[in-house]
Amino acid sequence: MDWDINKKQNLRLNTSYNVNGSNSLSGNDFYYINEEEITKRLRNQVNTGDNSSNNFVFNADYSLNTDTAGGKLTAGFTVNANNSSGMRNFERSYAFPTNLSPSLQQNDNETGNRGVNFNLDYDKPVFKKRDRLEFGIAYNYRKNDNDLLVQNFNYKTQQYINNAELSNQFFYNENILAGYLSYNYRKNGWSAKASMRSEYTNVNFDLSTGEVYNVSPYLSFFPSASINRFFKKRYNIGATYSVRINRPRENTLNPQVNNADTLNISYGNPDLSPSYTHQFDLSFGAFGNQWSFTPRISYSTASGVIERYRFVNPNGISESTFSNVGTNYSLALMLIGNYRPTKKISANGNFSLIQSNYTSTLNSALNRGGISIRARGGFSMQLPYKTAFEANLNYNNNVSAIGRNSASINTSFGARKSFFKNTLTARISANDPFRGRRNTTYNEGLNFTSNTYGVANTNNFVFNLNYRFTKVKTNKVNVPPPPTTSKSKE
Numbered sequence: 001m002d003w004d005i006n007k008k009q010n011l012r013l014n015t016s017y018n019v020n021g022s023n024s025l026s027g028n029d030f031y032y033i034n035e036e037e038i039t040k041r042l043r044n045q046v047n048t049g050d051n052s053s054n055n056f057v058f059n060a061d062y063s064l065n066t067d068t069a070g071g072k073l074t075a076g077f078t079v080n081a082n083n084s085s086g087m088r089n090f091e092r093s094y095a096f097p098t099n100l101s102p103s104l105q106q107n108d109n110e111t112g113n114r115g116v117n118f119n120l121d122y123d124k125p126v127f128k129k130r131d132r133l134e135f136g137i138a139y140n141y142r143k144n145d146n147d148l149l150v151q152n153f154n155y156k157t158q159q160y161i162n163n164a165e166l167s168n169q170f171f172y173n174e175n176i177l178a179g180y181l182s183y184n185y186r187k188n189g190w191s192a193k194a195s196m197r198s199e200y201t202n203v204n205f206d207l208s209t210g211e212v213y214n215v216s217p218y219l220s221f222f223p224s225a226s227i228n229r230f231f232k233k234r235y236n237i238g239a240t241y242s243v244r245i246n247r248p249r250e251n252t253l254n255p256q257v258n259n260a261d262t263l264n265i266s267y268g269n270p271d272l273s274p275s276y277t278h279q280f281d282l283s284f285g286a287f288g289n290q291w292s293f294t295p296r297i298s299y300s301t302a303s304g305v306i307e308r309y310r311f312v313n314p315n316g317i318s319e320s321t322f323s324n325v326g327t328n329y330s331l332a333l334m335l336i337g338n339y340r341p342t343k344k345i346s347a348n349g350n351f352s353l354i355q356s357n358y359t360s361t362l363n364s365a366l367n368r369g370g371i372s373i374r375a376r377g378g379f380s381m382q383l384p385y386k387t388a389f390e391a392n393l394n395y396n397n398n399v400s401a402i403g404r405n406s407a408s409i410n411t412s413f414g415a416r417k418s419f420f421k422n423t424l425t426a427r428i429s430a431n432d433p434f435r436g437r438r439n440t441t442y443n444e445g446l447n448f449t450s451n452t453y454g455v456a457n458t459n460n461f462v463f464n465l466n467y468r469f470t471k472v473k474t475n476k477v478n479v480p481p482p483p484t485t486s487k488s489k490e
Contacts, residue, residue, distance in 0.1 A: 008065040015058045024049035030263065042095040047260070053084035071124035078117040085110055090260060104153035106160055107260075114143040132184040134195075137177075144172040144250045147208075169208035170254045176201050189230045197222040199245075205253060205270070213253075213270045220245055220274075236285035244279065248272035248306055252322040266320040273324050277302040291339045298332040305358070307400060312448040326360040344382035351375045356399055368444075370399030386418040403443035403450075410437060410458075425466045432459040 001013045025048055032041035057080045064073045086109045093102040121136035150166035153159075182195030199220045206212040222245070228238035254268040279300040286293050304324040312318045332354040340346040357369040373395070380390040394410040414429035436459060441452040 010063045012061045017056045019054045021052045044093050044095055046091045049088045051086045055082045069125055074121045076119045080115045082113040106151045108149040110147040112145040116141045130186055135181040137179045140176040142174040146170040146254060148256050166257050168256060170256055172205040172250050174203050192227045194225045234287045238283050240281045242279050244277045246275040246306060252306060264318040269322045272306060272322060273304050275302055275304040275306050290341060294336040296334045300330045302328045310443060311445055329357045331355045347379045349377040372398040388416045390414045406440045408437060408439050423468050427464045429462045
């Protein structure tokens with residue numbers, strides 16, 4: 001609902017609710033080989049899953065024009081709730097040797113998320129609308145309840161028995177109160193902006209086992225500054241500085257153990273701290289009637305970087321968790337371009353080359369450097385009969401603190417057509433229609449090296465219909481006829 005209360009006030013409300021359900025079936029073969037690459041054991045595993053979820057979002061936005069000079073007050077309020085249920089079964093047996101006992105495990109995972117967001121912002125042009133002053137406050141609350149029940153099947157009694165070591169409930173609460181102030185200056189082709197944002201964060205979480213984790217509340221400051229120069233109406237050069245934060249989220253903090261693969265278990269680290277990044281950018285832009293090209297050089301330094309950390313125990317079982325591994329220095333070159341030869345055809349793309357260097361205080365094996373390559377290309381075309389076509393391609397080859405994720409390619413295509421004076425729209429899209437995503441991962445630790453090769457069958461097709469009930473009314477203005485003039489007699 002969009003309501004113009006009067007000429008100065010507007011209220012917009014929107015809400016959504018969706019329900020999802022899925023089933024999965026997969027299989028794994030685990031070959032246990034010695035240094036001579038002779039298979040000593042072969043274990044088969046069948047995985048089944050039954051998942052369902054629902055999500056509700058309500059959002060309200062209010063705006064008030066406070067004066068005729070352009071001052072504006074805006075307020076936003078959002079409530080969201082999400083619930084998901086997942087039942088997974090892992091049936092494990094040995095093809096050889098046959099004297100090893102099979103096992104059957106059942107994981108029942110119930111997750112609930114709740115969130116409330118509120119923001120109040122005010123901006124006003126000052127000094128004859130040359131500059132702009134902005135300030136505001138925001139509050140964000142998130143609650144997560146993750147209940148994991150793990151049961152093992154007893155073949156003698158033909159009953160499931162609770163696994164107390166793997167079962168527990170994870171409760172997470174996060175409160176963030178923020179405030180900001182910024183000033184934007186413009187004159188004679190120059191523009192500059194300086195801002196300061198501060199956040200007070202209070203996080204606590206605990207387990208049903210009685211373990212309580214209280215993170216000390218912390219106050220963070222995020223200054224930022226930028227300066228830009230426009231000249232000859234087609235060139236732009238600018239420099240920026242900013243500070244960002246990467247907070248540990250529930251999946252990285254939750255100590256619940258995932259043993260879907262009993263040889264490679266994973267869990268979160270409740271002792272993680274936030275990571276801070278200082279970034280400097282230098283950009284240049286050139287613009288034409290049908291094209292634009294914006295190269296950018298970026299340098300960043302991050303402390304307390306949160307990365308996945310892996311180690312192998314003497315029994316051969318690999319454990320994966322997260323840690324503040326140390327620092328990361330990154331130098332990046334980014335190229336961004338757009339080209340529109342006609343009003344109906346447009347193409348865009350970007351390319352990034354990033355040199356990263358990790359220094360770890362946790363593990364000298366994590367001291368490494370490497371180059372990441374990321375690229376994206378997009379194409380769209382307006383066709384006759386109110387039809388449109390678009391295509392996108394993404395490529396990623398990324399280095400991390402423990403290795404590299406290489407050669408991931410994702411493609412998507414879509415077509416859209418409108419009917420009945422644009423009230424009905426039909427759209428069909430395809431993701432990875434030619435092949436599934438292929439991933440290669442290389443990891444290295446103190447006592448292991450690991451190569452992982454995977455193909456994910458992500459190709460899917462989606463058909464969507466959208467009907468708009470509202471109609472755009474045209475206000476007719478009655479223009480009075482021009483006054484008649486009498487002709488004087490000569």
